[in-house]
Amino acid sequence: MIRDALTNEGIEVIYTGLHKTPEEIVNTAINEKVDVIGISSMTGAHNLIFQRVFELLNERGKNIPVFAGGIIPDGDIPKLKEMGIKEVFLPGTELKGIVEFIKGLS
């Protein structure tokens, strides 16, 4: 759905599919030379996953902006932002909000 909303706005989306490890996500992002990485996490493992994504990006010297979505408790958001997450979109977000955020990055 997010992919459709973005594609309709002329944004190219590389969809990795579900159940990807941080390694797989970062590899795809670098290989496809993306401008921004969006990761949805609904299982509660977000802190660890995002930390690992930033570690991997740093190791490879890439500074690709990352945003998050999914089921993420409010209390964890400051920590994620501190880690470098540009924005966290929670349930109830308008699709337009995500599109504008991405357009604002470039």
Place this chain on the structure above:
Amino acid sequence: MAKVLVMKERKEKFTNLSNMDIKSVYTPEDVKNIEDSKDIGLPCEFPFTRGIHQTMYRGRLWTMRQFSGFGAAEDTNKRFKYLLKHGETGLSTAFDMPTLMGYDSDNPRAAGEVGVCGVAIDTIADMEILFDGIPLDEVTVSMTINAPASILLSMYIAVADKKGIPLNKLGGTTQNDMLKEYTAQKEWIFPPEPSLRLITDTIIYCARNLPKWHPISISGYHIREAGSTAVQELAFTLYDGLTYVEGVIKRGLSIDEFAPRLSFFFNSHNDFFEEIAKFRAARRIWAREIKKRYNPKDERSMTLRFHTQTAGCSLTAQQPYNNIVRVTLQALSAVLGGTQSLHTDSMDETYAIPTEEAVRIALRTQQIIAHESGVTNTIDPLGGSYYIENLTNKMEDAVYEYFKKLDDMGGMVSAIEKGFPQKEIKESAYSYQKEIDSKERLIVGVNDFIEEEKAPVEVFKTNPDVERKQIQRLKDIKGNRDKKRLKMALEDLKRAAHGDENLMPFIIEAVKSYATIGEICDVLKEVLGTYKEPIV
């Protein structure tokens, strides 16, 4: 001449969540094609539109079954005992992501996920702790497990065996529905055909050995949660069900040997009457199709029994206390629709696993409906309503349109490979979200009646030490098992997987040898392959 003042209506069009136009009023004209004896009838009579039991809730209330699971097995065991103490009448187990995907807790893919969104189960040792002190011959246990369902069921059987409980005393349900995984929930391991084989194996094994077990819960819940309409939920679920039935029939069983133990699982969403009509239509379509295709002798082969859960996706993070009201209405739909068991969502579920207090309010909601509202006094109280009967018919017609499309595509597996149900669901989800964004559809607290301050709710935290402890327990078990027995069990399983024997006895022997869920899945993956999703 009298002046007539006609009030302008608030909207040009009134629609339900399946985008059906709803008229301002329904009259006998709208039900004139309905034949009472043929289409509606009485409870416990074909086509079972009004319910599957003669006395329904006057005889026995629905089972109040709250889905729960987190942390290590001992944490969930404690929550189970808490729920039973507060009047819950059946257990329902949530597993963590690694267990759902068939990974052990020490697999790198499990990092950060162990015991987080459900309970972590690696071996039969965890399963023994999970059900410690719970009388498995008295309480029915539901397990939300799909790709590795045969393994978890085998562990349950092995635990009962150890406790000396005869298998014919075990009552409960394994979800075990992979078709809806490919279309909606997306927690898969093997490709569709081998998955169907495993499901058929469990249905046949249970028919012969666990006569009180529901080996499958054919689920629309997740289809709806992925964004489908009520019609799509109903159509895909019933079609999935017919696909499973045909698979078992092809293996030589008669319909009456297994169909009475099939069960269904539906969502109860926001549109109150649409949901009630959906449940009524579900029973009628299922009865008609099973009768037409297989002409059973046992009436129970035609009765659709179902569990309902209120719609998690309808809950809002904004003003979370409002969720209690949403859940109440949705639960009431399920009860008026004749559900056999019910899970009411907790108000804080958009944040995390619910706190004990939130779960207790959700359970109390069911108890208030059951004991205070009076709706359980008579069966199918909305039967005969012009609107409900008309809507039940419309649901049925819309379902048959989907059946035809799926038939034309060569059945569900081939439709999944073409991405058809996935695409239909995605389009519905997208247009629903656009309606919310444009405020055509109002969601209280989300796109209207917004408040700046969030109502504070306490958020449940899982114990961060669970992962380390679980990995340690797994390590201890791996170090202490009979390696010879284990090796033989896994080799036998592999050999059987290559052939066409029923795999259940081999999986049971493997779990009894303390094989881990990951080890068993690895053997099966090697023989059966893994699934790659088509991008739609």
